[in-house]
Amino acid sequence: MQRKKIAVIGIGSFGKLFVRYLFDDGHEVIAIDKDPSIIDSIKDFVTVAVALDATDEHALRSQGIVDVDYAVIALADDFETSIICAESLKKCGVKNIYARYQTELQMKVLALLGIKDLFNPEExxxxxxxxxxxxxxxxxxxxxxxxxxxxxxxxxxxxxxxxxxxxxxxxxxxxxxxxxxxxxxxxxxxxxxxxxxxxxxxxxxxxxxxxxxxxxxxxxxxxxxxxxxxx
Missing domain, CATH: 3.30.70.1450 (Regulator of K+ conductance, C-terminal domain)
Structure with a gap:
C-alpha cells in the first residue's frame, strides 16, 4: 500500500472514525477542526491535529494543505463552511477534494463548484x-x-x-x-x-x-x- 498524505476537515462522529482508520492503515493524516477540545481528543490518533478555521485560506496553507494527496471535507452541520472551505482548497491548488453532503441540493451546489467526488456516509x-x-x-x-x-x-x-x-x-x-x-x-x-x-x-x-x-x-x-x- 502506498502511504498517502490526507487532510480531513471536520472531526465529528464520522470524522473521528475516519481519521483513525486512515492512521491505522499507515497514512499521514492531518485532522482539522475549529474546536480545540475535539482536536485534543484526537491528537494521539493522527499525524497532525490542528484547530483552525477551515474557511481561512492562509491558515490552511500554513498546514501544508497544498501538498496533500487528498482533502476530505467531512463537515456535517455547517454547509456554508463546507462551501467556503471547498473554494479555499481549490484556490490552494488541491487536486483531489472529497466533500460530504446531506441533501440533494447540497450535492448539486458542490457539483456546481467543481467538486466531483461527493459522499454521504449516512445514505x-x-x-x-x-x-x-x-x-x-x-x-x-x-x-x-x-x-x-x-x-x-x-x-x-x-x-x-x-x-x-x-x-x-x-x-x-x-x-x-x-x-x-x-x-x-x-x-x-x-x-x-x-x-x-x-x-x-x-x-x-x-x-x-x-x-x-x-x-x-x-x-x-x-x-x-x-x-x-x-x-
Whole structure:
C-alpha cells in the first residue's frame, strides 16, 4: 500500500472514525477542526491535529494543505463552511477534494463548484443495511458507487456442493466471486468463543466446491446482485 498524505476537515462522529482508520492503515493524516477540545481528543490518533478555521485560506496553507494527496471535507452541520472551505482548497491548488453532503441540493451546489467526488456516509450505511434486511443470506454490503457493490452472502441452497464453474455466476448473473470465507474450528483454543473463526480461501478456482456454511464475497452491479439473491 502506498502511504498517502490526507487532510480531513471536520472531526465529528464520522470524522473521528475516519481519521483513525486512515492512521491505522499507515497514512499521514492531518485532522482539522475549529474546536480545540475535539482536536485534543484526537491528537494521539493522527499525524497532525490542528484547530483552525477551515474557511481561512492562509491558515490552511500554513498546514501544508497544498501538498496533500487528498482533502476530505467531512463537515456535517455547517454547509456554508463546507462551501467556503471547498473554494479555499481549490484556490490552494488541491487536486483531489472529497466533500460530504446531506441533501440533494447540497450535492448539486458542490457539483456546481467543481467538486466531483461527493459522499454521504449516512445514505450508504442506510442502503447497505436495507439490503441486508431485504435479502435472505445477506451478511454485509459495501457500496463502491451508486451502481456497484461488494457483498457477502451465504451460499444459496441451489449452489451448495457445486463448483464455482458449475454455478457459473459470471455468465448467468454477470457477477464475480472475489473470495470465500469458510468457517473453521481451532481445537486447541482455550475458550469456546475463540474456537470458531473464518478462513479466507484467497482467489478461488473454478473447481472450488461451495459448501453449506461458506460465505461468498461477490462483486457486481447492484441490479445483477439483486437478481442473483432473488433466485
Amino acid at each position: 450508504k450505511a442506510a442502503r447497505s443495511m436495507a439490503e441486508i434486511f431485504s435479502f435472505t443470506g445477506m451478511r454485509s454490503s459495501f457500496l463502491l458507487s451508486d451502481e456497484y457493490s461488494v457483498v457477502e452472502v451465504t451460499v444459496p441452497k441451489l449452489y451448495i456442493n457445486k463448483t464455482i464453474a458449475e454455478a457459473d455466476l459470471r455468465h448467468k448473473f454477470n457477477i464475480n466471486v472475489i473470495t470465500i470465507k469458510r468457517p473453521s474450528t481451532n481445537r486447541d483454543a482455550k475458550r469456546s468463543s475463540d474456537s470458531k473463526s473464518e478462513k479466507i480461501l484467497g482467489i478461488p478456482h473454478g473447481n472450488t466446491v461451495l459448501r453449506e456454511d461458506d460465505i461468498v464475497v461477490l462483486f457486481g452491479s447492484q441490479a445483477d446482485i439483486s437478481k442473483f439473491l432473488e433466485t
